[in-house]
Amino acid sequence: MRKYARKNFSFILVITLVLVLLVGMIPAQAKSNSDFVIFLQAGHSPSAKTSGASVTYDGKTIREDDLNEKLTYYTYQKLTAAGYTVYLTNPITLYPNLPSVIQTPCPSNRSQYDLDVILDAIHNPSKYNSKITSQPDLVLSLHHNSSGDGTVSASNPSGCITFYTNWVGNRDGVGKYERNQESVQRSYDFANILNSSFQQSSYPSKSSVQLNNSNNHLTKYSRVPTILLEAGFMTNTNDLTAVQKDSNMSIMADRITSAVNSYAAKYPNSIPPYSSEKDxxxxxxxxxxxxxxxxxxxxxxxxxxxxxxxxxxxxxxxxxxxxxxxxxxxxxxxxxxxxxxxxxxxxxxxxxxxxxxxxxxxxxxxxxxxxxxxxxxxxxDSSLSYTIMGDSGTTVNQMINYYLNSGKTYPQYYIDRNVDLAQFCQIYYEEAKAEGVKVDVAFAQMIYETGWLQFGGIVPVEYFNFAGLGAFDNNSTGQCANFAEKFGDNATGIRMGIRAQIQHLKCYASSASLVNSCVDPRWDAVVNIYGRGSAPTLGQLSAKWATNTSYGYSIMKLINSLNSMSNTLSANTLSLFAPPEAAPSTSPEAAPSTSPEAAPSTSPEAAPSTSPEAAPSTSPEAAPSTSPEAAPSVSPEAAPSVSPEAE
Structure with a gap:
């Protein structure tokens, strides 16, 4: 009896071991599609109010939000048919009966749901819909692209783009939208799986994957794997025609579903929770x-x-x-x-x-x-090829309009010395013309150096020093050139300050002799340190006239704006300038004549004149040289223009 019981026990043990082995050979049940949860966000929805891009083509307006909702509908149908559990992040206009996480209508004061609210719905879905108890496995934000000014053209960019971000961490340090590396990796993988799916189909004909961390709010801050799909360019003629066809919408939804199948097989489990230790x-x-x-x-x-x-x-x-x-x-x-x-x-x-x-x-x-x-x-940097010498064609009227357009106040100190804005611009034109220097270079340089004549640095307004001549970093006001002190606190002093700046430009840009006697106190410094003609273009003044390596480019931007100004003075502008009193005549050397078209629509006497004695009769070579420590000055809004060796 005991022997039989022993045999019976042995038989049962063998049968049990066989069953265990057989069970071990049966594959584990894979996660079913219904357990895989996907959230779809129709970009810029709901479309009750216009949001996102829109274009007009063949007499009708096509809106991005409508296209996004339609693609979302097709994608929902295909994914649910494949057995996946799918929710929209929020209700949409064209298909209001599709299930969504957010149940409430879009606030009446907004054209679309706030993206932070959508993010919260992604991270805490049960807060908005009690039927959804966990975060989704994947989020797709569906959009259509546009470029330029919205004009539709066959030459505009085309194709489908899948965007992902690789931002990791704790948004703004407040613990609100922590995102770990696993979410980044899975987002990247799905973007490439989706792009591969597109490339296996006749539609879309062109597709790519791109990284974008700057403005894709959902992809950047979603804790779960998220991509943003731009399903074609509405501004491209071929793309626009294609995205409006239901057949193409259906094909694209099929390709998305195929990509989800591959992704779900690779990542059947949800991402691990965020840990700050991995930040x-x-x-x-x-x-x-x-x-x-x-x-x-x-x-x-x-x-x-x-x-x-x-x-x-x-x-x-x-x-x-x-x-x-x-x-x-x-x-x-x-x-x-x-x-x-x-x-x-x-x-x-x-x-x-x-x-x-x-x-x-x-x-x-x-x-x-x-x-x-x-x-x-x-x-x-176009200033590298913009020559300082020559005729730019810039007029006095353009200079006046440019200054007035800035909204800055022209110094009363100069008006009190009988040089209003029109006369000031006229002097610039005359002095530049005399030496063959482009007036736009000189005038724009003055704007840059003085901060629209507001000064504020170590060169005061009353010195009539319009380009920081003799002014260097860390030096005092007294070390920069004072043309009022040398030539008079009057219109003559102002003209000599302008003349000195223009002569200094000519020293850098040309080896030609000066027309007027030299009044530039820094002439010899340029000759001795760099040599005449060492900077024939504006860009070559960078790191010479100023330490700033973008000095020429900064002035070039001002020149472009100046030369875009109108050459006509409005009635209101003309009313600002009272006819000046007759000014004493000047010698040709002091105030060169100008072409008729240069003068603004004020009286010919607009520019004050100087006596021949105003200009010292020294040759350029005889001009006194100042010590290198002499230093500059500019208004806080002007970039300081000082080279260690020169100006």
Missing amino acids: PPTATWFQPDETTNSKFIAQVGGVTDKSGVKSVLFEVWNCSAGYGSAKQYAGVNTASGVWDATVDISKFDNKYGMYGVNIYGTDNKGNTGCMMTKYVNVIY
């Missing part, structure tokens, strides 16, 4: 946002982390060439919390324009993330 370093500022240097320093500051910062990486790309042109630069720690990288656009085929910069930080625990994304506009 990468943070940064607070970046520079520059604009430069004219083809080799510039990208600099990020305020870089900190609890565990310390191990390294910083700059990822740079030319925006016109696309993210595929990105190159990486290891940051150099140049000061506490400050990291630099030198970017040379010759590595990007010398392309000017916008450059994107992702700045990644890695802490001592090995946590890495994108601290910020910034953009640098690398501008071709």
